Amino acid sequence: MYSIGIDMGGTTTKIGIVDAQGVVIKRTCIKTTDYPIFNDYVEALYDALLPLINEVGGMQAIKGIGAGLPNGNYYTGNIEHASNLPWKEIVPFANVVSAKFGLPCTVTNDANAAAIGEMTYGAAKGMKDFIMITLGTGVGSGIVVNGQLMYGHDGFAGELGHVIMDRVHGRACGCGRKGCLEAYASATGVARTAKELLQKDITPSLLRNIELEKITSKDVYDAAIKGDKLAKQVFDFTGKMLGEAFADFVAFSVPEAIILFGGLAKAGDLIMKPIRESMEANLLSIWNGKVKLIFSQLPEDDAAVMGAASLAATPISPKEVL
């Protein structure tokens, strides 16, 4: 038997058919933005998947569909108020997809899907308590407690990109508040730190060859691996903010490991070293040296598809929500 894993992003929806060992044996994708009407999106999903499903033995070979969705709610199966999708308000994703395919459909958010993938097939295999931090356009998280994803009372627990790191001079965050971790540790946050450092003084830097407003986190990474001092300072600052936040996360749930996933995680020791130093410096001493900091061991493109697919095998427990 196979499962279908769906990883919906604001731009692209990645789709995979996954076997019992977690191997993505068939892959396709559709453009999320091409379908202003949700039912058209579901038709496109069906049309893209049907040939692949037939190649592996037809619908009877598929046990279910799992989906990692922006603002996907595990309890309701809905997408709720996702700001980066064409469909606003409440979208009954699981109901519509389940009816179209004649298969059970289970939903979670994208960071949780990656965490489930990591727990089932990756660095968190065998762990009962860990936190997955996704570093990309935003900062997301999936928190596993006692072997279970933590969903909280409303299905949206684990918004660790929106804990407040600076209450005095905090940067504006996309959420409308100030000083959120995401405003410092997202790709945009990294680029902004670079711009601020470049404007502060006249330290020479490879980044001065790029028009200030066009600098991206990738430019900062490229400069840092060439030894650029200012670019390294950007990673030091980003790592310091993440490490401070992680020390507080440990006081909350004491995970066995914090696992980094996504674009920024590719920076390796450039980001890991300052995170580790800052986390250790800020931890309550009983936890010094006791919390693992590791990178995801899943291919970035497949992690959420694999996690979503493994979610398809898990029945939802009924839960009363707000």
Next chain:
Amino acid sequence: MYSIGIDMGGTTTKIGIVDAQGVVIKRTCIKTTDYPIFNDYVEALYDALLPLINEVGGMQAIKGIGAGLPNGNYYTGNIEHASNLPWKEIVPFANVVSAKFGLPCTVTNDANAAAIGEMTYGAAKGMKDFIMITLGTGVGSGIVVNGQLMYGHDGFAGELGHVIMDRVHGRACGCGRKGCLEAYASATGVARTAKELLQKDITPSLLRNIELEKITSKDVYDAAIKGDKLAKQVFDFTGKMLGEAFADFVAFSVPEAIILFGGLAKAGDLIMKPIRESMEANLLSIWNGKVKLIFSQLPEDDAAVMGAASLAATPISPKEVL
């Protein structure tokens, strides 16, 4: 059948025999500080309890012992490095007590015991996700996720008194770091805020009738209910810090409720109103108006005894620890 509940504090150990409905039917206590040798403490515990046990039908009427202990570890049954107890390092509480009484013994920390009491008999009855905040000499917490106490990888999850609220001008905390929530919201923290405000200017205040170094959180409370403006400011500031912290806690676990327990909670609206305002002002907007803020509904003296006793009925699941 009855359970024994033990609530160990740095000064006094409260002991109760509790019936199946959670009613404390027999009560006694011993002085924790009277026994520099742990085995003597256990002998005293036995001597204090035996007459009460005999009154309810002897050992065969007792199904087990539950204990809420400073730095009590649910996984190991030990007290580990408690700074406020006569016994240092590792104390094998559950093993020694279990052997002495011939009964199973389960251990947790004091805040977790109060949370279990609240979940079993109090304001959190029927809730699957809530956070108990204990406001006393220190600031402690018990976090319930999906109906289970969160213990984390090492048994010590939920040290929410030690998240860092002020990274720039943070007050020294007893833990050796700076800016912890406990340094502001504990009884000592409240007294310190009063002293700082009194030294800042010459605003008249009833608190000026007390020698500065001797002001306690109770003095601040007494002055505030008499309408003292400066004393009210102390509660406003304390509530502001708690509300800011609670907004971050919500982003982590999205509890149905945050429940306040302990001395400071007696201040009622004096503390609840500024907490609520600050929490709502700092919450990610999706949670505005959705998280209940309530006071414990258990008698302060009995909550941990009741919680510990109900823990006695719960078997521990084996767990590999660090």
